[in-house]
Amino acid sequence: MSEDVFIVGVGIHPFGRTPGLSGLQQGVFAVRQALDRAGLSWPDVQFAFGGSDAAGNADTMVSELGLTGIPFINVANGCATGGSAMFGAYSTIKSGEFDLGLAVGFDKHPRGSFSPLPADWGLPDWYGETGLMLTTQFFAMKIQRYMSLYGITPPMLGAVAEKAFANGVLADHAWRREAVDIDTILNAQMVSDPLTKFMFCSPGEGAVALLLASGRKARERGLPAVRLRAAAVRTRPPGSFEVFSPALDLERGGSPTSVASQAAFAMAGVGPEDIDIAQLQDTEAGAEIMHMAENGFCADGDQAVWIAEGRTRIDGRLPVNTDGGCLACGEPIGASGLRQVYENYVQLTGQAGARQVPGKIRLGYSHVYGAPGVSAVAIVER
Amino acid sequence: MPETMSIPIADDLICPYGEGIALLASRDRATGRLSFPARPANDTRYAQVVLPGTGRLWSWTVQRFRPKSPPYAGPEAFEPYAVGYIELDDALIVEARLVDVAFDALEIGMAMRVVPLPFMLADGTPRTSFGFAPDKGAQS
Numbered sequence: 001m002s003e004d005v006f007i008v009g010v011g012i013h014p015f016g017r018t019p020g021l022s023g024l025q026q027g028v029f030a031v032r033q034a035l036d037r038a039g040l041s042w043p044d045v046q047f048a049f050g051g052s053d054a055a056g057n058a059d060t061m062v063s064e065l066g067l068t069g070i071p072f073i074n075v076a077n078g079c080a081t082g083g084s085a086m087f088g089a090y091s092t093i094k095s096g097e098f099d100l101g102l103a104v105g106f107d108k109h110p111r112g113s114f115s116p117l118p119a120d121w122g123l124p125d126w127y128g129e130t131g132l133m134l135t136t137q138f139f140a141m142k143i144q145r146y147m148s149l150y151g152i153t154p155p156m157l158g159a160v161a162e163k164a165f166a167n168g169v170l171a172d173h174a175w176r177r178e179a180v181d182i183d184t185i186l187n188a189q190m191v192s193d194p195l196t197k198f199m200f201c202s203p204g205e206g207a208v209a210l211l212l213a214s215g216r217k218a219r220e221r222g223l224p225a226v227r228l229r230a231a232a233v234r235t236r237p238p239g240s241f242e243v244f245s246p247a248l249d250l251e252r253g254g255s256p257t258s259v260a261s262q263a264a265f266a267m268a269g270v271g272p273e274d275i276d277i278a279q280l281q282d283t284e285a286g287a288e289i290m291h292m293a294e295n296g297f298c299a300d301g302d303q304a305v306w307i308a309e310g311r312t313r314i315d316g317r318l319p320v321n322t323d324g325g326c327l328a329c330g331e332p333i334g335a336s337g338l339r340q341v342y343e344n345y346v347q348l349t350g351q352a353g354a355r356q357v358p359g360k361i362r363l364g365y366s367h368v369y370g371a372p373g374v375s376a377v378a379i380v381e382r
Numbered sequence: 383m384p385e386t387m388s389i390p391i392a393d394d395l396i397c398p399y400g401e402g403i404a405l406l407a408s409r410d411r412a413t414g415r416l417s418f419p420a421r422p423a424n425d426t427r428y429a430q431v432v433l434p435g436t437g438r439l440w441s442w443t444v445q446r447f448r449p450k451s452p453p454y455a456g457p458e459a460f461e462p463y464a465v466g467y468i469e470l471d472d473a474l475i476v477e478a479r480l481v482d483v484a485f486d487a488l489e490i491g492m493a494m495r496v497v498p499l500p501f502m503l504a505d506g507t508p509r510t511s512f513g514f515a516p517d518k519g520a521q522s
Contacts, residue, residue, distance in 0.1 A: 112450065115449075115450035115452070115453070116453070117452060117453055118453055124392055124395075124419055125392070125453070126391045126392040126395060126511065127419075127453075128452065128453025128454065128455075129391065129453060129454065129455035129456075129501075129503070130391065130455075130456070130479065130499075130501055130511050131445060131449050131454050131456055131463065131465075131479070132465060132477055132478075132479070133449075133453055133454075134445065134449055137443050137445060137465050140443035141441040141442065141443050141465070141466070141467060142441070144441045144442060144443060144490070145440065145441035145490065148441075148490045189446070190444070190446050191446055191447065192443045192444065192445060192446060193442075193443050193444045193446075193485070194443075245477065246418055246419055246476070246477050247407075247416075247417065247418035247419075247474045247475060247476045247477065248467065248474065248475040249415070249416075249474065249475070250469070250472070250473070250474060250475060
């Protein structure tokens with residue numbers, strides 16, 4: 001009999017730019033906040049999983065948090081670092097090995113686009129030398145093709161970005177906290193057609209910590225709890241279209257997102273129609289649109305109606321990216337996937353303030369995607 | 383390479399073909415699956431094959447800012463360039479720079495053909511890479 005797993009505390013260091021603090025220090029800040037909010041102290045934590053993409057080794061946090069001797073496992077899994085840390089903590093508690101642990105993700109990236117090196121990705125040097133190795137190109141070409149197949153238009157991309165910035169205004173951990181109107185978004189500098197600069201998220205800084213516990217432990221300590229119904233991490237299936245692909249198979253297939261999504265729904269025993277709130281990877285505005293379908297929330301092309309009717313707004317039928325997502329929060333890689341779970345926790349526990357989704361919400365869904373074709377999905381329940 | 387072309391930017395990437403070039407790929411001897419770029423020539427699990435030189439534009443974008451160096455090795459002076467995927471008949475969908483075409487003329491489904499692409503490294507060394515240009519001789 002496996003243990004039920006609950007989130008019993010959350011902490012966040014605001015996303016954006018914090019010149020005075022390293023990524024690791026922002027991670028420590030988030031851990032302390034999660035402990036404080038849960039009424040726990042560091043010696044209560046029995047194990048930890050954590051990581052960053054570009055800001056150092058998570059386990060060195062014990063220097064500041066305390067030398068309690070716990071196992072602290074560093075996770076380095078690209079864009080799924082946070083999701084993988086949570087999957088590790090979830091599985092550890094579910095197995096019964098420990099009953100209270102930490103998942104932490106943090107990052108601090110320099111300004112501008114990421115600058116990956118071909119050899120790190122198993123690619124020849126010419127691919128980078130000739131200017132083909134940019135994540136921005138991939139995202140642009142994926143949505144460009146999707147638009148031609150399913151009738152998605154630039155104003156729909158603009159509407160997604162406009163919603164993100166409107167939600168970010170209401171989120172105290174967001175980086176971009178000014179509304180941007182759709183005309184400004186559509187007429188801004190083109191970065192990679194059809195995406196303008198307001199349609200892309202930027203690498204940034206930030207940290208998120210989640211405290212996970214078994215049901216027994218949560219009850220014993222009287223901790224308010226949100227149940228983690230599913231945590232799934234999946235890599236790409238044959239025929240998917242991924243970042244950094246010099247060639248694709250003619251026979252097109254699914255995506256790591258569709259595989260992870262189906263696994264998570266099966267684990268939770270619920271379907272897309274049961275979800276009340278969703279945080280979907282929005283590296284760029286088109287990604288949110290495509291991920292609505294890849295995660296099973298609508299058919300390809302139906303996003304046009306969803307957006308026109310405002311179904312994904314905070315007061316809509318399925319609010320999506322209620323804190324402004326990556327577009328408003330930026331993307332510190334190691335922290336980004338955990339931010340989505342943080343936001344669902346805050347929303348389900350009614351602590352989201354001005355951006356609180358109205359009415360009774362029970363099930364929250366989060367989805368992170370990244371290179372070289374990995375997705376992590378979590379479903380939480382209040 | 384034809385005499386007017388500089389040496390290829392990488393081994394096992396392109397070869398002379400007629401008046402121009404062709405792309406080299408690998409066919410898995412066990413499964414028949416094609417991969418591009420080609421595997422090293424000494425990998426006996428794969429046979430080296432030449433990809434078809436024509437196909438249709440599958441998707442595209444325009445690179446509007448100079449990529450970071452490294453890995454980008456092009457000249458400091460930057461001009462936006464188009465990039466796309468080209469669906470080659472019965473083969474693969476290949477990523478490449480798009481040349482000899484105005485950005486506003488790019489359209490998914492248009493006929494394209496492979497062409498040699500002179501590429502100047504930042505240190506001034508000329509190399510030959512590959513690109514795709516509109517295939518004006520193709521039936522639309």
